[in-house]
Amino acid sequence: MTGDQTTGDPTDDAQPARPLLEAVDLHKSFGPTPALDGAGLGVRAGEVVAVMGPSGSGKSTLLHCLAGILTPDRGTVRYRDVELSAMGDGQRSELRRTEFGFVFQFGQLVPELSCLENVALPLRLGSVKRKQAEARAREWLERLEVADVADKRPGETSGGQGQRVAVARALVTGPRVVFADEPTGALDSLNGERVMQLLVTAAKETNAAVVLVTHEPRVAAYSDREVVVRDGRSREMEPVT
Amino acid sequence: MSIGHTLLGLLEKGPRHGYDLKKAYDERFGQDRPLHYGQVYTTLSRLLRNGLVEEAGVEAGDGPERKRYAITDAGVTDVEHWLGTPEKPEPYLQNTLYVKVVLALLSGRSADEVLDVQRTAHLTTMRELTKRKAGGDLADQLICDHALFHLEADLRWLELTAARLGRLKTAVTR
């Protein structure tokens, strides 16, 4: 898969861009009560979409379905017009590794590796040579203003530093979509805002879309628009202009 | 806070005397600030002039307190429009938002809709402030942060209310 978007009829410029990633009418249950009950969401290239809603409403489940981590019981998820359910497991993990990046609230860095090695890891898994991978990882650590923790292990960094390392790791492969689930949930407000600023700036510079799950309004204010999830159903709000 | 819209909303349940209307308002929304009769009658006469209410029978005797008022179709449209239009995001809006939510529930309209459009209006302002903050000096940042924290407080209240709509509906329609 390539990183540029050249699909679509050149004559339909006036149409809003088709979503890069689109979920339609998703249903998912873990037990008797549905976690998703008809949720959907379209993400266009380069946009930052906040997914808001009360705890337990299905935000994370929606994100996991969009990212191909979970398979919905019903409904479709399409990335560049290809249905995720039509892909094999290998193809789906390849997609996640090359096209998607992930930032979670915590616990995503490998504790035994240095921060530099953590950031280089996705590149190494894609068979990039060690030296080259680490050089790129170092650039990303610099970009996120945490070059000084390169040789430390995640456990030796502060929460804010660790999240910046996690953002560097999510972006190092040049993903087209970054999934961030409460990325600032464990940070104080100053650190949280700085992480958001760096994440959104880097995403905009690389034209990566961001699906940002958050219940914090000041974090959602870094998005371009918001989707509200309630009882497993979603509503995409039109931004006011 | 728009007293006119609130009175119109209360009239949707049926025609009332000005006095009943004041009582209904004070019971639901007037805990801190009950209405003066004067306010009720000036507001009603303005609504009457604008065709949003009409007189629905006058009892024997005279004086304004004898008249019953009914909401007109134009009045219903006006309430509808007001409920569907977000308030300009600014601090200390809670009372207006509370009134809108209660009236939506009382009239069987969607209170989620009121909250959703308000969230979007607030977030739009918060996005502008966030951008200004990113490009600004320390003074800009502090000024924007002050506004952002206040708007965030509104939104927190809004989310809490959204989570309690079921209970609120039971309470107000009892």
Ligand SMILES: Nc1ncnc2c1ncn2[C@@H]1O[C@H](COP(=O)(O)OP(=O)(O)O)[C@@H](O)[C@H]1O
């Ligand atoms: N792996 C799981 N096993 C069982 N129930 C789950 C699982 N994941 C989510 N749920 C349930 O699904 C609902 C939605 O959860 P989730 O998507 O995590 O909500 P949110 O992220 O909005 O807090 C909740 O009721 C939750 O308890």
Ligand SMILES: [Mg+2]
């Ligand atoms: Mg969650």
